Amino acid sequence: MYENWKNFWGITVDGIYKDFTQILFVIIFLTFCNNSKLANIHYNMGGNMSKWMDVFKSKFNDDFYTGSIISIFEALGAAMAKAKSTDPVKVAAALEGLTYKTFNGEVEMRKIDHQLQQTLYMTVWQKADKKYPYSPEKTGMTLAPVKEFPLYVSSTPIKCQMKRPS
DSSP, X not given: OHHHHHHHHHHHXXXXXXXXXXXXXXXXXXXXXXXXXXXXXXXXXXXXHXXXXXXXXXXXXXXXXXXXXXXXXXXXXXXXXXXXXXXXXXXXXXXXXXXXXXXXXXXXXXXXXXXXXXXXXXEEEEEOOSSSOOOGGGOSEEEEEEEEEOHHHHOOOOXXXXXXXX
């Protein structure tokens, strides 16, 4: 089994910048050794996210666990406006290289493979407190942010050969 993981990580890390390999190690270590999570959103972001969470909670009596969909619809709307069309091929072309601001900062739809590049947050599962008060499902626990990885750090180089529709 070790050889399989070694080969997998060797292929994944091959060609990635040294700084990113260090970040990757931290992510892997914290993911497997702690109760942590890496995501583009967390419960204690503040700003508009807190407002949306409060409205959702009051309306549905549930946690706002689908917050990342906001960024998806912002990208879709911006691409349709740029393409001046709802035709999927034209919208896909308009998505290429599209940058826009969303609740977690600047986001880019990478041109080469249509992968959304955005700020990521490493969080750890801990008791809710004054600094990070939101407690999903009223557990008394929360995902507290430990580290923020801005777009330029979280984006990794690739060698995609994506085929585009004609």
